[in-house]
Amino acid sequence: MDEVLEKLLQNPRVWRGSSPGQGGQGLASGYPKLDCHLPGGGWPPHALTEILLEYYGMGELKLLMPALARLSQSEDGATEAGWITWVAPPFEPYPPALLQWGINLSRVLIVRPKEATEALWAAEQALCSGNCAAVLLWSAALNDAASRRLQLAAEKGRSWAVAFRSLKALSQTSAAALRIQVSAGERGTDLGILKSRGGRPAVVRDYAG
């Protein structure tokens, strides 16, 4: 019986859920509660992460800030600090607050396209260019096809793509490596991991606490 099972497991078509993802080391999010649920111990690098939320300001930026701060600073003298591109943010990202979180402001680029499709274009360009360590995108025009493009662009440019979407996108499929729903919990902000490549769905209660 064991031999049969072994043979079956040798088949490359069999994927075991517990095997670690191919992404390797993740970007530490700075929140241990969340990190332990993510494969590789952090945000999937060089991939698309989707964050679904009901309305802006539920703690979605706070969630990203520690990782972004680390990306925007040059880790050692040799490597250049990565750019963080904000495409079509719904409000003004407030620089004094970004500074408080440790973001290197000289590496912040804000792009405000006039149309939603241009936002997708701009995000793809930024991801492909290979200059941006992270690209944050707010776009209502994001769909399955667009998410696939962004995912591919993120892989090509070795960049971390983050897309913010409304809860309406819950029912849509997406090519993102990680989908997280942000919701208000009883004691703090809760995170629901809906999809995680190489990981399992989970719920993180009060991630910052």
Add this chain to the structure above:
Amino acid sequence: MSSSEKSPAHLREASPTPSVAKGRKKKPAAAQQSLSLQLSQESMRQPVQATPVSRLWLCIYLPHLPLQVLEDEAVPAPCAVFEEQQGIRKVWLANRAAAASGIGPGLSANAALALLPELSLMERDPAREERVLQELAGWAERFTSFVSIEQPAVLLLELAGSLRLFGGLANLRQKIAAGLEAQGFTAAMAIAPTPLASVWLAKTGRRACIRDMANLTGAVSGLPVHCLGWPESVYEALHGMGISSVGECLRLPRQGFARRFGAGKLLQLDRALGRLPDPRQSFRLPERFSADCELAEEQSDRDLILHVCRELLLKLERFLLTRQLVVQRIRFGFFHLQAPATHLTLGCVQLDGTVEHWFELLKIRFEQLVLAAPVIAVRLCGGQSQPFTAETKALCFQKSDRQRQTTPMTHLVERLSARIGNESVHGVMTAAEHRPQYAWYPHHPLGSQSSGEAPQCSATPDSHYEREAPQLLADLRRSNRLLLRRPLWMLSEPQPLAVEQGRPVYQGFLKLLDGPERLETGWWDDNGIARDYFVADNPGGVYLWIFQNRNADSGWYLHGIFG
């Protein structure tokens, strides 16, 4: 005697007694001998002071230039270029097919058409010839530092300085000939130590290559007088005297020659033989690039127009490369027959304007450009140019895994701002200001590109402390997490909040968690504020930054979201 007044000093030296010259109209044999003796003495004396540095001049003579600038392809169809002289159209130059039917320079256009009805006649375009010649001179500058444009259709290149670099005269000559051929020019070339001699040799079609001054006189003597470019009447007079070659001219007594034909002609002969210096004006490419491309007919095919633009960009790159310059701004003009021209200006931050980069920017902008009418011509003008400074890059044998930077960030920024608009792509900076809305400003994303670390600005109050006492600040933060808390999201305009039962409402009643932080400043300008800021949260769990005005209206406003 007018000619002696015009003639320079050395001529007067050569003729000690003007009265002798005056009395000798029919060239008495004895006088001639004595004068030619003087001439030979002079020629022994003069080379020392005339050409102290040996030079080598290559003349490129383009006899078919008027035809070549008008003809697009080397079509076998007979065609000719005409020029209007005193109201009569006369053939200036005919191609081989037309010449075979007996059409040659000087024939009237009507006669030519009578000989060959299918002949295509074109009017000569001297301006265009000059432009082509200048382009060619620019091209020739790669071989020597001294290129001179002479007369119509002649280029002079001083080669003595370039021999070593190009591996000898034969190699260099071959390179130049191959280059001319590749560009589709039929050229006659000759090399001589003086510019005039090389021109004369080239015009007679002799592939001469004279390196030594000693051989020059002999080579020039054999040339027919017709190559000298003198007026027809002079040739007739010389012919009447039985003189047909330059050598025979040289044997004439100087004084008489100068008097008959003008001192200028004698000077020319002296210069050609290197007895007198012959300074030439060096051609310099214009400081600014400007090139046109005329289309054969009106075009509205955008791909084709883009292709034309690419050709112009290639020209621009060559232009800049030879001058070691870069431009940051270029301007395309699209000309229409029926409408005013459409202009498109492109800018580039990075000083390494490669064709690919410009073309990519152009494509993005061209997509959005509305052309009022079909395009008949395209012009490309380069803006203010700057000296090119090359960057030294590391020699990288191994492809590092971490290597992310492939193209500079500027390329991305330019692509984005080309499509979306300059003001829609920006970086951010903090400013030393207590009023929240003035505490930051957008700036050009690559303004402070050089500094890799966090900006050294005394911006917010706490970044000031951060420099002074980082430990203190960290302690303060730990003890009171809400110290000077600033929201990550800022509303561009404060949003008025409804008030119910005396409490501000935003998706439910707001609970004030922290505050007030009183900001009362800016009285010196019109935008002074007097506000009490609070951190509040609503039942949805959203943390907000709200304020109450302390002046008359005392209303509640939402200013930021902690996100």
